[in-house]
Amino acid sequence: MSQPSAETMIEARAVEKWYPNGFQALRGADLTVRRGEVVVIMGPSGSGKSTFIRTFNALEDFQKGSITVDGIALSNDLRNIDAIRREVGMVFQQFNLFPHLSVLENLTLAPVLVRRRPKADVERQARALLERVGIAEQADKFPGQLSGGQQQRVAIARALCMEPRILLFDEPTSALDPEMVREVLEVMQALANDDITMVVVTHEVKFARQVAHRVVLMSEGVVVEEAEPEVFFTNPSHQRTRKFLDQIL
Amino acid sequence: MTTVLRRLRSELFPTRGDGLLSIALLSLLALAGVGFLRWAFFQAQWLVIRANATLFAVGRYPAEQQWRLWLLVGLLAAATGLSWGVLRSHPRRDRTGRLWPRNDRVAVAVLVLAGLWGPWALGLPLHLQARWWGLLALLLLIRWLAGRHGRRLGPRGLRLVALIWPVLYLSGMVLISGGLGLVAVPPSEWGGLLLTLVEASFAILLCFPLGVLLALGRRSDLPLLRWGSVVYIEFIRGAPLITLLFLGQNILGFLLPGGLAPDRVWRAAWVLTFFAAAYLAEAVRAGLAAVPRGQFEAARSLGLSYPQALGKVVLPQAMRVALPAMVGQFISLLQDTTLLSLIGLMELLGTARTVMANPAFLGKNAEVYLTLAVLFWCCCAALGLGSRALERRLDPQTIPSAS
Incomplete structure (x- = not known):
């Protein structure tokens, strides 16, 4: 496992978010992620963990606090948001592949449109990425023809094709059949060994133990506990964490 | 033949009640059909359509400018043939594995029958009948040529073929209404x-x-x-x-x-x-x-x-x-x-x-x-x-x- 550097990639301070219906999803959440670090966020459903990482690339807005991503302050300035989204890749629970495009086109769409790179160039890179996630032979199929695990691996390759510095995973294995969870986790583990910064919302304890540098527990919109995996799972300092671990282990 | 009969039997006469219903409906249908055909062939006087064919087609569009409309129809036939042929040369398979376009031989047959019969039935002068038949032949010829050689078109060629249609629409509007050196024909x-x-x-x-x-x-x-x-x-x-x-x-x-x-x-x-x-x-x-x-x-x-x-x-x-x-x-x-x-x-x-x-x-x-x-x-x-x-x-x- 590569060691994170001291450089800060994501800095979230006292983030508060209300939904339009008045529900407060985040109540002053803090998190610092360093470059190359793999942070796993756990917590009961409704604790705001998905909402929290979705604020990192401005898929959700927030009302109070501050978030800085790779040195760019997240504000309502659209130029900042676009700049951040180019640096931050996201993998969704429901894959969200584009069903009307082939697997290869799913990967090449954004680099060609957003980064204005030559198409042939991007296609070469895309095929290499598909090779890396183990589905090179599916490049010309459509997402609907793939299994859930294959689709999620395509989604990871799609995010990587933009060459992001940060990858966000929003419960990447929750929508998968059990036998497909492993193939996706293996791809994520291989990524973690590279230099990329990852923030992963997941319930996969084994993955957290083996891959994460730090595990974070969220509850009711705040970060309750932050610790190295060994400490987090064996000797957490907060009552709330123990209760949560009792429920899932 | 026997399979057809068997299928007819199972679809029209599965039970006695259904059989009676089928017979009743079929005879009603036959009555109506015979009545219609008798009217269409013996009573109806189609002269009203033949005599006013031009009026129905283009209204009071000046006769000496109608060549522009013929030209437009010719361009339309050519563009249709081209697009059709190119589509044929790039068939696609849907999820059940059938080719597309499929059944387009049926479409050709319908087109040929309608194109041969229509001008004759309208009693058009022979040179106009010949003109329609020529247009039909043009469409089918281009469809055939494009179908044979369309595979050679790259993505850029395909885009060009698609681009024909908006260009054709705009030039069609010019042909109809005039301008760019053509005599104006007011709407x-x-x-x-x-x-x-x-x-x-x-x-x-x-x-x-x-x-x-x-x-x-x-x-x-x-x-x-x-x-x-x-x-x-x-x-x-x-x-x-x-x-x-x-x-x-x-x-x-x-x-x-x-x-x-x-x-x-x-x-x-x-x-x-x-x-x-x-x-x-x-x-x-x-x-x-x-x-x-x-x-x-x-x-x-x-x-x-x-x-x-x-x-x-x-x-x-x-x-x-x-x-x-x-x-x-x-x-x-x-x-x-x-x-x-x-x-x-x-x-x-x-x-x-x-x-x-x-x-x-x-x-x-x-x-x-x-x-x-x-x-x-x-x-x-x-x-x-x-x-x-x-x-x-x-x-x-x-x-x-x-x-």
Whole structure:
């Protein structure tokens, strides 16, 4: 496992978010992620963990606090948001592949449109990425023809094709059949060994133990506990964490 | 043969009761059919159609300028043959493994029969009959050539072939109305099928972008845009087209800049456009609602801008869902053009009314209305077939096939 550097990639301070219906999803959440670090966020459903990482690339807005991503302050300035989204890749629970495009086109769409790179160039890179996630032979199929695990691996390759510095995973294995969870986790583990910064919302304890540098527990919109995996799972300092671990282990 | 008989038996006479019902229905059908055929062949006097064929086709379009319309039909035949052939040379397989286009030999047969029989049945002079047959031959020849050699076209060539259609539409408008060195033929002299098709195609083409914009407006986060779209859509949908057409003749002149709506024909075309756009917007809105929110989020999180996410990810999927409803809208739009006769335009129905008012053809209403019905049916059937083919082709599971 590569060691994170001291450089800060994501800095979230006292983030508060209300939904339009008045529900407060985040109540002053803090998190610092360093470059190359793999942070796993756990917590009961409704604790705001998905909402929290979705604020990192401005898929959700927030009302109070501050978030800085790779040195760019997240504000309502659209130029900042676009700049951040180019640096931050996201993998969704429901894959969200584009069903009307082939697997290869799913990967090449954004680099060609957003980064204005030559198409042939991007296609070469895309095929290499598909090779890396183990589905090179599916490049010309459509997402609907793939299994859930294959689709999620395509989604990871799609995010990587933009060459992001940060990858966000929003419960990447929750929508998968059990036998497909492993193939996706293996791809994520291989990524973690590279230099990329990852923030992963997941319930996969084994993955957290083996891959994460730090595990974070969220509850009711705040970060309750932050610790190295060994400490987090064996000797957490907060009552709330123990209760949560009792429920899932 | 025996299988056919067995199938007939199992479908028409599975039980005694069903058998009796089948016999009753079949004899009713036969009675009606015989009655119709007897009328069509022995009583109906089709002279009213033959004598007024030109009037039904183009209205009072000046005879010495009609070569422009022939040229346009020729270009249309060539473009149709080309596109058809190119599509044939790039067949696709849908999820059940069938080739597309399939059954297009049937389409050729129908086209050939109609093209050979139509001009003859209309009793056209021999040189005009020959001209139609020539056009038909041109279409089929180009279809055959394009079908043989279309495979050599790269993606850029395919785009060029698609580009023929907008170019053809614009040049067709010039050919019809004049300008660029051609003698101007004012819209008041257009009529019949020509006017119907001009009005319908103009409205169909323009209501499409307008409808998409309205649908996006209705889903917008900006209150002004949203409420503006809602008020517009609900106002238009709440008013009968005929009142809007009358209203349009009176007030559109004030609303649009001078050059755009000077003429009654174009005023009516704009009203049709605005009318259809409101209905189309609802079809597109349903399509947009069918695209999961995650699609937009995925596109945005990849760095696509709002217009890029919309144009490359959301709209293509929404359009596929909305296509059947949209084509339904286009078909009713085509039929709604008959209302233009009520504001005094000489489109198909307007022409028919003048013909039936002619003392020489009094009482020939059945022949005229039947002809109109068949003409409209052909246009609508073509729209419907085209849309179903397009739908199948846009299916993400329909993939280019190697053979």
